[in-house]
Amino acid sequence: MTDLLETVIENREMVQPNHANMLETAHGGHVMKWMDEVGAMSAMRFSGETCVTARVDQMNFERPIAVGDTAFITAYVYEAGTSSVKVRLIAEREDLRTREREQTTESYFVYVAIDEDSSPTTVPELTVSTEEGEQLRRAALENEAE
Template sequence: MPTVLETYIENRWMVQPNHSNHLGSTHGGNVLKWMDELGAMSAMRFAGETCVTARMDQVNFKRPIPVGDTALIEAFVYDAGETSVKVRLRAARENIRTGETESTAESYSVYVAVDEDRNPVPVPDVTTDTDRGERLRQGALDGEAKR
């Protein structure tokens, strides 16, 4: 069974002018797309199956990501149902030169594992085998409960 840390993925996108709105910061739709793509990859790593987006919880944009910074997206699986996979998503702006980061958006998303005919298929149970994995999982469960 995959562990929480085995599903942890982070990726960076350099924010270019073609990603920006008229204010010179990343268009929110781009951030949502990057979050959803990384969330699906984390869910697929966990399930060992193709996963499709079932729900993206409320996404609050806290601050912009300006052109020239990177969008840092983190995703990891923290819970699972019979065929569903819950993924914690966090976005941040990162100054690539200094490494300074600042939280910009977050979400709790649900993906469903499907077979080649797009029928839901069972997923494994979530496990943790490290303190860090357990902290990530518990933090996500606690955060979800507060929503």
């Protein structure tokens, strides 16, 4: 069994001009790629297996991330099935000089754990042993339905 807090992964990507669209903000495809990579890391940390993306339930782009800012991405597992792993992902725009952050994107990805033959394999049970973990899980389940 793996505890929810053990699945938390955070990562930063500096938004460079080659990541930008014509508005000089991060192209949505780059943000989605960064989120997918961090989400897969969270799913693999949870399952102890290689995980592949099976579904993106929603991708809400709320505000842009400007060139020169960083995309601060947080992922954590909030639910698991037999071989599937649900991960909540949040991207924030971060100004490293001021440390100011604001949420820009939220999504819910489903990954499938696979074995060495690329066949689905079982994942452990997710445990939630702290109030912080329970708050994260509740937030994911509440916002997933929106």
